[in-house]
Amino acid sequence: MIVVVDPGAATTNLGDKIIAEAVERELIAPLRNAKLDVHRVPLHGTLTDGQRELIAQADDVIVSGTNLLSDHMRFRRSWQWDRKDIELTAGKLTTFGVGWWQYQRSGIDPLSARWLRSLRGTHAWAVRDEYSARRLGKAGVHAAHTTCPTLWSCSTQTLPSNERRAVVTLTDYNQERAADEQLVRALNSRFDEVLYWPQGPGDAVYLTSLAGVGPEQILAPTLEAFDAALLAGDTAYVGLRLHGGVRAIQLGVPSLILSVDNRAREISKSVDLAAPSRFAVNEIEHAMRSGEERKLAIPTETIDGWRRGWTG
Missing domain, CATH: 3.40.50 (Rossmann fold)
Incomplete structure (x- = not known):
């Protein structure tokens, strides 16, 4: 089972709706066409017990869109879930079209890098730009620059x-x-x-x-x-x-x-x-x-x- 963390659910920013459409078209629909069992949970807001159970049971969790990553993920996160909820994804997390929160000079702190490595699954983390891919690489997390999925249909x-x-x-x-x-x-x-x-x-x-x-x-x-x-x-x-x-x-x-x-x-x-x-x-x-x-x-x-x- 795959759980996709959806930026378009429970959001107040209509840009997240544009991202969510691309996530549906470019990721969720192909996964379902391949006969894979896919469920959504919201990126924004507090998870329900049922949503936590889905994450705990999932083989893979793919979090989509937004400025999710930073040099201090373990301490100050753009991802507003409780840390215990994020840690439900340990060993099975992949990103899809995410990027770095602003420019940061210091480089990722060792504890945050180790934390990210504990979360990663078996798939490369797909990020929206080469800058984010380089930052993850320095943290020891394999990443692929796939740009933002909203641009996949554009030439x-x-x-x-x-x-x-x-x-x-x-x-x-x-x-x-x-x-x-x-x-x-x-x-x-x-x-x-x-x-x-x-x-x-x-x-x-x-x-x-x-x-x-x-x-x-x-x-x-x-x-x-x-x-x-x-x-x-x-x-x-x-x-x-x-x-x-x-x-x-x-x-x-x-x-x-x-x-x-x-x-x-x-x-x-x-x-x-x-x-x-x-x-x-x-x-x-x-x-x-x-x-x-x-x-x-x-x-x-x-x-x-x-x-x-x-x-x-």
Whole structure:
């Protein structure tokens, strides 16, 4: 039996829903097609006794998505389960599309490295970027760079060109008011219509606090509203939310993702995704009109080999 730890269950961030769709399509469906017994438990929140029992009985546990890893896993974890619950996965844990929590200078502490090694199962840990793979390797955990599963179905990224309308995301968890208001001014100058999608629970409040953003520009906080706005025609995506931008790429919509932390930055380095810094004003203004089409360097051979290790 395989238990998949699902980031899309019990989440308040709609980016996790985008990840969860990819987990279903790229992992769970192939496992079930191979006649394997697969169960889900939520990544977020507290486990029930029944869910703990599933984990205890599982042959393998695959935890999916999110910034799960850090230099101090044993002490300060991004994974918010109780440590005793995480330790139910000992000897059978694998990751799928996870990555490192921010840039950390010190290197993983020896106790955390030993703890991670005690959790690992027999399969390589699939991570979203080469940086995370290197960090795990230094901890003695075999890892494979398979990028984020949300990108597995994507081959190219097209940057905006002459679209009339933009759908935009900013973020409440990494606020830079001066830079964000400068971006709003650039967007209002470049596009005839600018709409904003609140991917996270605090985004709408932050968006309406910015000069140049009105409440009538805020879309409903649903994935359905976001998809509909992207697909309305003559529309491009520009934004700070990584998975909002990936969703646009999935839908064939021109997309410019702006880096605010190591996630987009390291994925950019690993698969040649265009993701300039939010502070790179001239580069952003050029990219909003470039129309460049970039071939993404998706590591398909590594992906296929990793997935065959499960499905045969």
